[in-house]
Amino acid sequence: MTAVLSAPVTPARPVRDAPVFADRGPFIPALAAVVGSDAQVPVAAGRSVGYANLDYAASAPALASVAAQVAEALGEYASVHRGAGHLSQITTRRYEAARETVREFVRGRVDDTVVFTRNTTDAINLAAHITSGDVVVLDIEHHASLLPWCAPKDDRTRARVVTACNTIEDTLVAIDAELASQPASLLAVTAASNVTGEVLPIGRLASIAHRRGARILVDAAQLVAHRPISIVSHGIDYLAFSGHKAYAPFGAGVLIGRSDWFDAADPYLAGGGATADVDLPRGGNTAGATWHTGAARHEAGSPNVLGAVSIAEACTALAELGPEAIGFHELRLSERLDAGLARIDGVRPLQIFTDSTDRVGIAGFTVDGVAPRAVAEYLSDEHGIGVRDGKFCAHPLLKRLGHPEGAVRASFGAGTTSDDIDRLLDALASRCVTTTITRPELDEGYPA
Template sequence: MTAVLDRAACPASIRPLAPVVGADTTVPTIAGDPVVYANFDYAASAPALASVAGRLSEALAEYASVHRGAGHLSQVTTARYEQARETVRRFVGGRSDDTVVFTRNTTDSINLAAHITPGDVVVLDIEHHANLLPWTRTGRARVVPSAVTVDETVERIEAELASAPAALLAITGASNVTGEVLPIGRLAAAAHRHGARILVDAAQLVPHRAVSIASWGIDYLAFSGHKLYAPFGAGVLIGRSDWLDAAEPYLAGGGATADVDLDGVVAWHSGPARHEAGSPNTLGVVALAAAARELQEIGFEEIGYHEHRLQRRLDDGLARLPGVHTLRIFDDATDRVGIAAFAVENHTARSVAEYLSVTHGVGVRDGKFCAHPLLRKLGYPDGAVRVSFGLGTSSDDVDRLLSALSDLVQR
């Protein structure tokens, strides 16, 4: 994993790292005066980067059908769509022969992965439902309970892999509840030692950290554009081609077929087209590729440094508030992306979120974050509050959130 840059001093003021659409949007409050919205829900859907919106405007002017048209605009749109595959491959350090399949979102990508996986799957109990339910519904999932440390959790996973053959280890890159990052390289090595492949749910990892499929030993990687500062909701499954080519097409329809006759004989394409039947979300794919290029241009060292300073400011502020309890999965986690979850004594998660919104114009997420087993395990079966931030977040936003929480607990 790329370590977060450790610089000696953190300036008092932290500016946004990149302009995002809607940064100046105002929202109503019960005091009557609108205020600029402070968005702390990046982990659900990040706002579009302004540069991505510009790229979309260009693509809209030349938007047409893909793959099936000889006209100039169809050729231009098809070229953009196919070029996006190479952009995505480079963005996550994919191998030259990896297949890049565009899907609706991370959930769709992992359901496709479940469709092609030819055997048992080992999975942790801390996963988002998107990386839990596609496996458990097959009846081939072996769920491993996480331990209180990362090291012991890795040991438990390896013990399960050694106990019986498994086709795949499916693991999150970073928790969508706490932001804690798992050691993907170690887990990939453990899976391969026991003859399994590894799939990484990278939905919460790729907006924050540089990822390398090839050097980390990842076999399959799934993520979404809407968490990567790209609107329109496109997703990706990238990985080894053999399982994808051997499986029946994920969807039956136009684009996936090489030849069809009325006797029921169908010749299916190999490669990404095999699992991309129907007209694709071309604009979503263009946006995703544009966001990937922008993050690479900004640089993950700068992204990590910006995030680290905001995270330290947030963590220090939360620690000083009486009755506020932060959630953690592991005692020894050393890396965390820009996510924090907490509970406030004597307040439901929903009441905290509503108070922050209607009185201070601060937007957070409350609930169980599509990770119900994990919230029960952490002792918050009714849910918690989650704040998440990114390129458009400033220290003023963090200070405003902390001030609003301070007002709440003092009441």
């Protein structure tokens, strides 16, 4: 895919507000074309500016190549599976081919089952459905990687929560000790924090789990679009991620992993497509069903074909960009952002581990004396910058970091340029030298 330069960003503030950092460095172009890069948004005084999207960790914009592939699929869209019509056959082939594309992208085993779900949350809930026994999990997880294990199953709560330590090394020791203390079926971990972007050593975690007789489930929602991942090389048993965080719209996710747990569990949903045969109830007996094995067992109902097609195309596009190019692009932007934040008094970056050495394109921070929502609204209303604020569905982590009321998160990726980063830094520097404002009253819509 050819890299493209984004159009110059219109300043969001009057010309008299000169850039705060004159020595910010050379321009860094976008790595790939994304849909919406030319969007204009309203700001103060009735003006409009180019939108600076720094909310990739919530939903990344669609890659232009993904949008083109989906548009092509729409022209031949029809019912999937069991249809004899020509377009149904084309749609079914596209849908099933998407499984293979995803499996190859994450270097899955040949016999792994690939189930398309609604999103990562749905995928992890499916994993919880097929898993029996205790599950070891860290206290720093996204709610989607925490709450499914805390829900009672077989009349008991099976989650064994390990408190993360100040270092990754000590945290690995704590996980190993918990797994050694008594048998567990699964270790469930997030590959990259959605709050700080810090990356955990998945291969080492998998080795620890296997040595103690457990399997490992990896929530890779914040990793697959940023770093290479290999189910085989890293020793992963189950992997979950969402398309919408990997430049693929239409709300679909994936759970991929060893087939035996999938086939041994009852279907995730009961309905058409999951059944091989059904008998009607007779003489007071309940209806009986013979269920398929494999992915069909857990994909009852009409699937999200376009979601699967978009995920597959995003995987192909990311592979063509290459992990080295993606990593280098994000590293340059991260260094620029980190250096700028360090020079602004009152901005406090968030970090979980003192020894972390790798981070995807996510930066969490707070601003002294200013509520996270107020910071986000100021950046949007005055500068046309989109960031995330709140507790990021990671309430226990924000509490342990000392910010129970939340923080601000800037996140970026293939469509981000240095202009976006510089605009954020200038806006924050301008905010921090003005009179701080009090926190607005929370309403029911305040982000979690």
